Amino acid sequence: MTIFAGPSEWTRAIREAAFATPFADGTQHYFAFISYSHRDEKMGEWLQDALEDFRVPSHLVGRVTEHGSVPKRLKPIFRDLSELPASNDLGTEIRSALAASRFLVVLCSPSAAVSRWTNAEIEVFKRVRPDGCVLAVILDGEPFASDIPGREAEECLPQALRFKYDRRGRQTAKRSEPLAADIRGDAHAKRMGFLKLVAGMLGVGLDDLVRREEVRRHRHLALVTAASLVGMLIATGLAVAAIQARDAARDQRREAEGLIGFMIGDLRAKLEPVGRLDALDGVGERVLDYYKKQDMSDLSDAALLQRSRALSLMGEIANASEDSAGALRQYRAALVGTGEAVRRKPNDPQRLFEHAQNIFWVGELARQGGQFDEALRSFQQYEALAARMVALDPDNMRWRMETQYADANLGIVLVNQRKFEEAVGAFQQALSTITALASADPSNADYKKGRVEVLAWLADARSASGRLKEAAAVRKQQIQLLDQLVTASGGDVEFLEDRVHAFRALGHIYNALGLFPAAEANFQSAVDQAQTLVGIEPGNRMWAGFVARSRLDLADGLLASGNVARADAAARAGCTVNDALLARDASVLEWRLAKRDCLALRTQVALAEGQNAVAVQLADQAVQSAQAITRGDAIENKFYLAKAQRLLGESKLRGGDTSGAGRIWQAALASLPASVAEKPVEMNEHAQLLMRVGKTAQARPLQDRLAAMGFKQAI
Secondary structure, eight states: OOOOOOOHHHHHHHHHHOOEEOOOOEEEEEEEEEEEEHHHHHHHHHHHHHHHHBBBTTTTTTTTTTEEEOBBOOOOOOESSSSOOOOSSHHHHHHHHTTTTEEEEEEESSSHHHHHHHHHHHHHHHHHHSEEEEEEEEOOOBBGGSTTTGGGGGOOOHHHHHHHEEEEEEEEEEEOOEEEEOOOSSSSHHHHHHHHHHHHTTTTHHHHHHHHHHHHHHHHHHHHHHHHHHHHHHHHHHHHHHHHHHHHHHHHHHHHHHHHHHHHIIIHHGGGTTTTTGGGHHHEEEHHHHTSSHHHHGGGGHHHHHHHHHHHHHHHHHHHTTTHHHHHHHHHHHHHHHHHHHHHHTOHHHHHHHHHHHHHHHHHHHHHTTTTHHHHHHHHHHHHHHHHHHHTTTOOOHHHHHHHHHHHHHHHHHHTTTTTHHHHHHHHHHHHHHHHHHHOOOTTTTHHHHHHHHHHHHHHHHHTTTHHHHHHHHHHHHHHHHHHHHHHTOOOOHHHHHHHHHHHHHHHHHHHTTTTTHHHOOOOHHHHHHHHHHOOTOOOOOHHHHHHHHHHHHHHHHHHTTHHHHHHHHHHHHHHHHHHHHOOOOOOHHHHHHHHHHHHHHHHHHHHOOOHHHHHHHHHHHHHHHTTTTTTOOOHHHHHHHHHHHHHHHHHHHTTTHHHHHHHHHHHHSSSOOOOOOOHHHHHHHHHHHHHHHHHHHHHHHHHHHHHHOOOOOO
């Protein structure tokens, strides 16, 4: 009999190993081996505990019987805790344990009678221990019912138990009459059957143990009576102390729970809008110190959920402080609490919701740390919980929104894993959900924003997978929606920001398709929109960064169309703004990426203008800038570095250094990540490098795929 070994089973297995005593030859000895079918697992566990806990009466210890000297305790007992073997043979550990066991105890029931593993264990025991003793414990069914027509299904004895084996361990045709202890019936019958089994194992009479049980009961009653009298004398004093302790604990609990409620409610509502959640840190630590002293299993449902909410808030504070490790610890601790709350009431959608939020953050922190497989597992759990919430309460729009979030998050991590086509499917599902919600409640601002965001992700996933025209159509749909929302909201800056990103993205798609006038128009719209934002708040450095990035995109589009002079002006303007931002804070990743692109664009301008020496200098700086970037998308960063190296090689070639150019291109090609899905622009870069080193045949399949996508840009 085999079962899955969970934490408690591992503990028991360790205990078995600790109590096992060696034979003279060093092998492990067990007092008995319990064999049973999977359906009788609980009875097997009970019997093991009962046998190991049984104390042999002192007057019997040391008595010599047919089974040897009577021991003080019946241990260790072996009970198989491993998985069912995939083959038709028992494992080595089972065979060794059978060979090292004095007794084989078989739990007999109709399920055991048809269990091939129980039968196999009996056969092995009889073969390897022909002198061993097999004892039967009848749980259910009827012995030898298989001999009675019409009652075959009631048979409880496995076949190997119904027949004798010879001294060589071979089954004979002779009927076996195993010693059986019957524990069917009430508690008294169960106890008597157990004592009969023990008597058989010790080789003593049942009366010896029954008398011992009666003496034990009399002594126990006497002790209980005496203890009761003493207890009555001290009960009054203890009751007074207990009431006082209870009142103190209740007051402490109320204070802590009230503090939590204030912290995650009113105080948070006041501090969050001004960006001062960090002020809750000290309050949260005080609350958590209280809960560290509490056993979670003793907490009420309300206290359990309050504790988890406090931990989640502490995780949020740590994450806002860029303490990812601390945030992960807090969210995982919160996850344990919400998991327990769900276990207590699995069909409560609100509890599922709170559990899902902690699962999301554990997954999101893993995603941010580049652990995409772990993130995917978390988001899949999140998705399953969201589906359960909707199934329990289909009319709750909040739960339906959770399914949209879950699909979108799955899509994002699939993009991170470069499973672009799978990501498209996830985003399409998210779009379907959010579109239905927005249609049902057109005035809901969250639904509108959600639809804008999902359209952006869907467009990017389609673009990355090479479906450029489809991506363009989605971006155009997003921009039309944004135009409506900007007008309806009176110029909500969130929608204005989204419009900057949408114009830029659509411009890049048109650039890749070779539709340069359309690309330039969208890049210029992005510049104009970004400048509008800066006009609203001139000191907003993020919006200034939008201006810089949009001007660099415009320069890229102008270079692709051959308009070098205007490209140079746009690049210089964007680089000037970006350099000013970096002078204020050189740690911002987006501005560092823009600096890298500035240098690459200026290199391309210098090459187009024939300024080879300047191009070499700028390209070398572009390579150094790209090499210094260690954050963000690692694969994408490698392709950008390869582009900078390609430009450096091109600059050296123009200056007459043919061998130097070749070495740089070879190094750039060798540094490209292998066996990854490439976005069209990355595939183009790969093909360009292959062409530079003369590997035309290897470049051709990539060029054919790019042509099938409609990709035209080749700079």
